[in-house]
Amino acid sequence: MREGTDVVILGAGIAGTVLAAVLARGGARVEVLDAGRHPRFAIGESTIPHTSTLFRLLAERYDVPEIKHLATFHGARAHVSANHGIKRGFNFHWHEPGARQDPELAHQLPIPSIMHTETHFLRADLDHWVMRVARKYGAVVREGVRVTGVGLGESGVTVTTDDGATVRARFIVDAGGFRSVLASQLDLRDEPCRFRHHSRSMFTHMEGVVPWERIAACNPGPVRGSQSTLHHVFDGGWIWVIPFGNHPRAGSDLVSVGMTVDPRKHPRRDVPAGQEFREFISAFRTSATSSRTPAPPATGSPPAASSTRRRARPATGGRSRCTPPGSSTRCSPAVCRSPWTGSTRSPGACWTHCGRTTSPSSGSLPSNG
């Protein structure tokens, strides 16, 4: 049994590693345990100004200057990795299957240049880098170790792992994402869920995706489509396109492509996720993602599929434990509160519609992917 840890953090994703860096910088003895190994595939790649503001606040409040690099695209590209993409806006395009996209049915929310530019984070690089920052400040990060149980006592916690070790600590933070051990063990999730919604997602990374401005008849605003987070909306679902290689000094041609559909309109079929994914993409190929077939997925192959539904529970903290929202809730990307930033993604108040400024047209457009 290992003693002497103040905080044990379950999960070395972006939430766990940023917290580990902050706590270790402040002098706490921190141990992070993760079942996987960096670098590894993850989604959740597109930031909004609120995300970046929180990174800046964390950096200043807890004196971890490295976190500030994550607050702008230029900082992330210079200090973290050239594989991140630039994000200057949000695009929304309505599609009919097989038809050319009607530019009248498009919106763009540019990010005001007076603020800064947002980022399309290649999470494999981002999470790996933040883990190294946490280590630099003294956090112990153990990869390839699965937490199998947590004992909560009066004076602290006992964590058991699949390699037979036991870690004792004063506090535990479960940043294990939707596989949260504590949420399952303490029954922190509503079953059945009070806020059930209908969505399922498929996602992967692709190469050879043609930039949107080479396909679209008209760009709805001042920002090039390929430098936006693109949302291609259709009846019963939407496809997100998040390019990483969209700037002159890009280190990668990868594009994150995924979709969320309503199973009532698009029921799950008994075919592999990769096949279903390609069928959706080809229904909108002339207009949505690419004018030619994308190269095979570069990572995350075959496309991962998941059902998402909102799980909510008011109490996520206790005497010696904390489960951030990512662990106690699981939700559709269109409506979720991002667990690593706490931000609710919303489309904003003002849109340019092919050059004209309009109000958000209806509740039917999803928010950021």
Ligand SMILES: Cc1cc2nc3c(=O)[nH]c(=O)nc-3n(C[C@H](O)[C@H](O)[C@H](O)COP(=O)(O)OP(=O)(O)OC[C@H]3O[C@@H](n4cnc5c(N)ncnc54)[C@H](O)[C@@H]3O)c2cc1C
């Ligand atoms: C379809 C979709 C699209 C999204 N798009 C966006 C977006 O555009 N922008 C945005 O800000 N957010 C987005 N999100 C949300 C984003 O993905 C999450 O907020 C983010 O990945 C959560 O990071 P995390 O560190 O909390 O968890 P994760 O990245 O999931 O990390 C959890 C870690 O815990 C480890 N772990 C789990 N169980 C155990 C165990 N028992 N023992 C040891 N280790 C364990 C895992 O190996 C993993 O490394 C999206 C989410 C979805 C589902």
